[in-house]
Structures are given as structure tokens and as C-alpha cells.
Amino acid sequence: MPDGTVPAQGVGIGSSSRVNNLDEFVENLKKSNVKFRNEIVTGQGGKQVLIEDPSRNLIELFQPADKS
Numbered sequence: 001m002p003d004g005t006v007p008a009q010g011v012g013i014g015s016s017s018r019v020n021n022l023d024e025f026v027e028n029l030k031k032s033n034v035k036f037r038n039e040i041v042t043g044q045g046g047k048q049v050l051i052e053d054p055s056r057n058l059i060e061l062f063q064p065a066d067k068s
Contacts, residue, residue: 014057022047022063 019025022040026049030036037050037058046064053059 014059016060016062018062022061025061
């Protein structure tokens with residue numbers, strides 16, 4: 001991860017949520033001081049970003065690629 005964190009055994013994504021507009025969703029979360037593990041990553045399948053809940057569990061926010 002950009003912050004230097006490396007994967008550890010037994011640590012993974014706690015949940016994943018699909019969102020319609022990831023950029024807008026992330027901007028709103030930043031205003032609420034949500035902790036992000038990375039910036040938005042864009043690939044062939046869409047966009048994703050990881051956030052931490054208060055217990056430091058990872059939550060993936062995902063926006064699928066537009067199929068049009």
C-alpha cells in the first residue's frame with residue numbers, strides 16, 4: 001500500500017460495497033475524516049478504493065466499469 005503497509009496473514013477485506021459514483025462517494029467520506037488505505041485505483045473492471053472502519057477492518061468500495 002502507499003503507506004508502506006504490507007499484507008499480513010489472516011488480514012483481508014472485511015466487506016465490499018458497490019457504489020454508483022465512487023469519486024463523489026469518496027469526496028463525501030473525506031469530509032467525514034474516514035481513513036483511506038489508498039487512492040482510487042482504476043482498472044479494466046472498474047474503480048476501487050479501500051477504507052478502514054474504526055476497528056481497522058478493510059472495506060472495499062467498488063464501482064464497476066461502464067459497459068456502454
